Amino acid sequence: VADNCGAGSRDVTEVEVNSGFFNSGQPLDRIRTFVARGRKLFGDLVPWGRVWQPGANDATTITFSKNVLIEGKPLVAGSYTIWSIPDSTRWTVIFSHALHVWHIPYPGESHDALRVQVTPEHGDHMEVLIYYFPVVGPDSATLRFHWGTTIVPIRIHTTP
Numbered sequence: 001v002a003d004n005c006g007a008g009s010r011d012v013t014e015v016e017v018n019s020g021f022f023n024s025g026q027p028l029d030r031i032r033t034f035v036a037r038g039r040k041l042f043g044d045l046v047p048w049g050r051v052w053q054p055g056a057n058d059a060t061t062i063t064f065s066k067n068v069l070i071e072g073k074p075l076v077a078g079s080y081t082i083w084s085i086p087d088s089t090r091w092t093v094i095f096s097h098a099l100h101v102w103h104i105p106y107p108g109e110s111h112d113a114l115r116v117q118v119t120p121e122h123g124d125h126m127e128v129l130i131y132y133f134p135v136v137g138p139d140s141a142t143l144r145f146h147w148g149t150t151i152v153p154i155r156i157h158t159t160p
Helices: none
Strands: 015-018 061-066 069-071 074-075 080-087 091-096 110-116 121-136 140-158
Touching: 015 091, 080 110, 080 140, 091 140
Parallel strands: none
Antiparallel strands: 015 061, 061 080, 069 074, 069 140, 080 091, 091 110, 121 140
16 A cells, blocks of 8 residues: 555555545635534434444545455455444444445445444544544555544555
């Protein structure tokens, strides 16, 4: 997933995440983002056990330039929207073939490319929902989405 920067560097799987926050062409002060504002987020604002799209406006899209393993399960190269089903102890993360869709309603299971189970983590408060890669290695990375004190890690590996 990461390039070794220089001669002899390995093939790189490019991963692009478009959360819809900064790619809309609108001035930053007009972009709708999810802001905690002191509210109880998961299990309240975002109900447990219901499909939720972690993003604003257009559904968050991720693109893989090569085949990958997500939490050990294969996913072919391509673009997908990211959806989730939050729960207090396990989250389902959904990669959907439905592209260019609004963050609601969920396009349905018939569009799912992959569903994986992940265990949420507790972390420092993050006021605005954010996606980031805190761990990147030569053939793997961890994508996190983080809002409030909830962090949802998604392990990604390249395939041989």
